[in-house]
Amino acid sequence: MRNILLIEDDISLAKSLSGFLASEGFSVAHALGMTDGIELFEKENFECVLLDLSLDDGNGFSICSRIKSESDTPVIFLTASADETCTVMGFEVGADDYIGKPFRPRELVARIKNAIRKHASQPLLQCSNVIIDTSRGVCRKNNCEIFLSALEYRLLVLFFTNKGILLSREKIMDELWTFSGEFVGDSTLNVYIKRLRDKIEDDPANPQILKTVRGLGYKAVDA
Amino acid sequence: MRNILLIEDDISLAKSLSGFLASEGFSVAHALGMTDGIELFEKENFECVLLDLSLDDGNGFSICSRIKSESDTPVIFLTASADETCTVMGFEVGADDYIGKPFRPRELVARIKNAIRKHASQPLLQCSNVIIDTSRGVCRKNNCEIFLSALEYRLLVLFFTNKGILLSREKIMDELWTFSGEFVGDSTLNVYIKRLRDKIEDDPANPQILKTVRGLGYKAVDA
């Protein structure tokens, strides 16, 4: 949770930064240079990357391009060279923010959180081992694609965008079966739930994702 | 296009900023204060709002909250009070960026573009009068829902996320029919294009959205 990658060759600065961010609830991994940084990035999962511009073995711009080409993780430049050309360049290679040293700690945290928040509102909806990639209209379980029909897909999207929130039968019916004044029977929903469970649950008889709340409706919950 | 709302009570600053941004290809609407600003915001459609913190008839924070509560338009604070507390506060009310005066023009443009770009990668895909709401998995034409099958939906999403870009037949087939090592004949695509056109084009015989580029592939274009 709140895993951050810091790529910075100034060890003492890195130390103090890590300490501070840790005190703010982040868990920080530190890489000293480009090679190191990319390796770490590809091994672990980070919610945000803090990147120094000038490194011993490469510059921040190329790392940023590299990271952005293979993922969507937020990247924030953290650098002494806050000159305008570098800043513009930073955004051009896909950075999410660019902060000049010396940084003010609370602002730094605010900007990191901002970047993470923006990223979180992105097209990937997840619930335990099931992911919907809304930017492609595809659902995957354990990275293996599951084919959902149009309505199954919509129903699951509805659940996942309201993860943890109870949805009444009425609300669900309204949301899904109001596209042409159609009216469908009440039992239809039961059947759709069953079909979704059969496709996404490890053990459909003991659903861990699509929970029923008796008398009230259904909700999707995380593991 | 690139319509920006500037809410700023310093007239001379606003003038020079507007001029500069216009020279960069933005079209800027200017409001002097809070009341004015909100009115304009609700009347027109903006891609980004630039907001001064201190206004005669209200403060920027409340405008920002207001805007964010009713839309997702990027908001950037532009302010003299670049003190840390204000900055943090700005992000807390939902700002997308916070820039202290005096601003460096090219950086300002870079940050505006950054905010707009981030926002553009959001859930609404549009092409002339057809909209895909990926956050619901629904397609609408002139605000009227169109029912697409699972694969039709995916195909259209593929086109819309690559608006204006040519997609080769091969690329399309790869993207759509590789979910289980299936191989489908080449003519399948022709048929899907036809089916989509029948559903989304005003005159399917003269497609204005899904254009064929003979010998190369297809692309979606805006009106």
Place this chain on the structure above:
DNA sequence: TTCAAATATTACAAAATTGTAATGAAAAAG
């Protein structure tokens, strides 16, 4: 425990989707 309500499951027909093949039309090449 017994009962009633709510949900799960199954089975089934009507309708829609999906992929293919055959035929037509349009555009580029010769």
Place this chain on the structure above:
DNA sequence: CTTTTTCATTACAATTTTGTAATATTTGAA
């Protein structure tokens, strides 16, 4: 102009989706 290639259109069967109804099963309350 003719040929060839590419794409559009149509028609069709296999499959899947979709909604319903009928039958279990579960749950909570009496």
